[in-house]
Amino acid sequence: MRRAHAFLIAWAAVVTLPLLWAVVSSLKTDREILTSPWSLPATPRFDNWSRAWNQADIGRYFGNSAVVVGCALLLTMLLGATTAYALARYPFRGNRILYFGFVAGMLFPVFLALVPLFFVVKQLGLLGTYPGLILVYTAYALPFTIFFLHAFFRTLPTALAEAAFLDGCSHWGVFFRVMLPLARPGLVTVAIFNFLGLWNQYLLPLVLNPDPDRYVLAQGLAALSVSQGYRSDWSGLFAGLTIAMLPVLAAYVIFQRQIRSGLTAGAVR
């Protein structure tokens, strides 16, 4: 028992210490970081944060991420849910082929598509635009979303839908008023999964989003580390890092049960 706790606490320290160190360092002056990396700041320097947010454009990158991920998430859930529902509940010729066609997208590494994708987006005039990123994010989030929700819609009872049809409800009416509310738990799980996946995207924006004004958060911070590294504005970088981590931490503290069960359920399916 003792040994078990000792080992568990040791790993907890390995996980949390680097994170805590970054947060504490974000409140220090550059001098303090360099001369006494272990101590707490003499006075907490919140101006590091405002400098990172305003001058180093972290605020702008944050906004870009919010817009792109918000729109892509909505679009993914809408298109994914309608497609998964239609494929799960309506037998028709070609249904299986369509389903496997969508799900096959999960098997391919994004790197395989990267070069042609760049030119597809370029030819559509969508390079470095919000709509370009949103559409691409959505397209790559669809396979998993359809896979997960297809399984979920299959498990829902048919009686309610049939009753609604008898009452004269249209196909769309049944979908929006009966099936979607029933599928809520599945929708929440897959939405959490997609939110984290999209928020953490790096490769796609790196290639498709070259305009620094439209950088998303991870992309902007990585670029900042290269440019700030030379000026060695350590406190500013730590502040940027902390700002990028805090919302995720906050969301995790509030939704931790759903996030953990949602993510692990997503992996096993």
Place this chain on the structure above:
Amino acid sequence: MANDRHGRYRFLAGAILPALALYAVFVLSPYAQAFYLSLTDWTGVSGQVQFVGLDNFTRLVRDPLFLAALRNNGLMLVVVPVVTIALGLLLAALVTFGGRRGSAIRGASSYQTAYFFPQLLSLPIIALLWQFVYHPNDGLLNGFLRAVGLDALARTWLGDPHLALWAVMAVLVWSSVGFYMVLFAASMSAIPTEIIEAAVLDGAGKLATLWRIVLPLLRDSVQVAFVYLGVLALDAFAVVQVMTAGPGGPDNATEVIGLGLYRNAFTYSRFGYAAAMGVALFFLTLTLAVLALRAGRRERVELA
């Protein structure tokens, strides 16, 4: 339902076609084009595409940088899943059975909460954090070693060609262990405690119980973990690109396939050659998935 055929088909079209169009344009067509492009010498100038057969692939196997990448990804493919899964299993077992007489340990959910968090951060952010941790002068790791009197162990972790790749792998393990630990703990808590108690009563040691009794019951989760971690190890692009100098590290010690692909395509405009790297990576991923699923199918233990 059946009496309204037109409404039904209109509904199906409206429900499926938008997603299908998006998927065809941005996913299916690039994947298909990648295979064709890999057989050309395209450099991005429209109208100037030469079909060169398998030339790109024969160049690939003689490209020292690609071979270095292949070696590095290969090593990561072995080390990252094995270490992550071993640590994950051990931590999950301690949390699930580490308490009195094989019950859950006190504070089990707090441990899980802490361990899981890195999974939520994006890899470039994690890489940035660890770049600071590894910093030779002011980093957390060397600072810690010096503080406890182990000055001799302090290193330029990312600057030493013998250490850089291991430092990168440690970051991948650090960020993944929590997730798999939670995954394994969920499966373990479904195992009836009588089974564990019986094994311990029969005199089985703790590690033997974990290896012989618990692990076979977790086969499915472990198999999934191998595939996901393998895919992570074959990628490793974000971590290497943000964290190591070059990027690609000292003496290309941390060169990975994705990095070479990115550089060839978007720095040198060798799009055909880069596409060939993508195809190679695809076949590696496919082989990995098939092998992992095969290995898992052999024997399956079910709890009645």
